[in-house]
Amino acid sequence: MSNTLHVFSNEQELLEGMWPTPLLKLRIGKDVWGKLEYYNAFSRSVKDRTAWFLFKQALINNSTQIVEATSGNTGVALAALSAIYGIKFTMFIPIVAPKVYKVLVKILGGSVIEAGYSTNDIIPLAKKFAELSNAINLDQFNNPLNIIAHYETTAREIDEQLKSIGKTPSRIIATMGTGGHIAGISKYFKERYGDNIEIIGVQPSKDSRIPGIKRQDGKNSLLEGIKIDRVIDINLEEAIDGVLTIARTSGILIGLSAGATVAAYKKLKGDDNTTVLIFPDDIFKYVDILEQTLKEI
Numbered sequence: 001m002s003n004t005l006h007v008f009s010n011e012q013e014l015l016e017g018m019w020p021t022p023l024l025k026l027r028i029g030k031d032v033w034g035k036l037e038y039y040n041a042f043s044r045s046v047k048d049r050t051a052w053f054l055f056k057q058a059l060i061n062n063s064t065q066i067v068e069a070t071s072g073n074t075g076v077a078l079a080a081l082s083a084i085y086g087i088k089f090t091m092f093i094p095i096v097a098p099k100v101y102k103v104l105v106k107i108l109g110g111s112v113i114e115a116g117y118s119t120n121d122i123i124p125l126a127k128k129f130a131e132l133s134n135a136i137n138l139d140q141f142n143n144p145l146n147i148i149a150h151y152e153t154t155a156r157e158i159d160e161q162l163k164s165i166g167k168t169p170s171r172i173i174a175t176m177g178t179g180g181h182i183a184g185i186s187k188y189f190k191e192r193y194g195d196n197i198e199i200i201g202v203q204p205s206k207d208s209r210i211p212g213i214k215r216q217d218g219k220n221s222l223l224e225g226i227k228i229d230r231v232i233d234i235n236l237e238e239a240i241d242g243v244l245t246i247a248r249t250s251g252i253l254i255g256l257s258a259g260a261t262v263a264a265y266k267k268l269k270g271d272d273n274t275t276v277l278i279f280p281d282d283i284f285k286y287v288d289i290l291e292q293t294l295k296e297i
């Protein structure tokens with residue numbers, strides 16, 4: 001169990017002891033909050049939660065090798081957990097994904113296979129590779145444990161954190177990659193508050209690339225039967241503007257997908273409702289991309 005002095009006798013305690021992650025009141029509106037998912041201990045992203053729920057499945061199955069397709073953060077989290085438990089880990093990742101994820105997975109002792117241009121390209125490759133090498137493919141894109149992880153942790157935390165100050169959320173704005181965290185959050189809040197809460201999904205606009213998230217134009221099994229009230233398209237420049245806004249008001253350094261939630265918030269009318277933005281990770285993996293753009297600002 002965690003305690004307030006943060007002493008942990010093993011890594012599982014450390015992982016779960018970082019929950020709940022902080023909910024910070026932002027200065028960009030009257031009642032708007034950021035859920036700081038970079039407080040997760042391993043990938044320093046929201047994906048620690050998904051990875052841990054999926055990883056427990058591999059432990060139950062006594063798996064000795066894990067293969068996963070990922071845009072990056074899930075790979076880092078799974079590589080960390082695999083290192084702790086002595087399991088072999090292979091990550092499939094798009095060629096175009098930021099290099100930092102590939103370096104981090106290698107540092108953690110994992111193997112990296114680069115292929116294709118989006119996660120859609122590598123999902124079948126990872127599946128096939130797992131079959132051929134007698135490994136388990138946890139398949140975060142189709143595994144309901146990805147939803148359950150966020151239903152049980154991310155969503156419940158937000159609800160309890162806001163309740164502790166006498167609030168219930170009216171809007172939650174979240175980005176979409178696998179769709180796991182928005183699905184868990186939507187399911188949790190719609191079950192309890194119905195349409196009193198609006199779930200707003202954020203995706204990259206056409207021809208724009210924002211690491212970790214993708215356009216939901218294909219079939220997404222995790223989002224089947226999940227209500228997303230509105231989807232907002234954000235381009236990379238708008239996401240960067242969101243990062244700068246939070247840096248220059250709250251002094252915190254959020255990642256690009258987090259910046260996209262800020263950009264979506266700015267596009268929405270009406271400022272009085274309690275709004276929560278999910279900040280999946282922080283800036284440090286994307287400094288190269290920001291440096292490029294800042295030169296032009």
Ligand code: PMP
Nearest residue numbers: 073177178179180181212257280
């Ligand atoms: N932002 C970042 C930085 C991510 O790594 C991810 C996960 N791919 C997401 C957002 C989207 O999260 P999810 O997979 O739960 O939709």
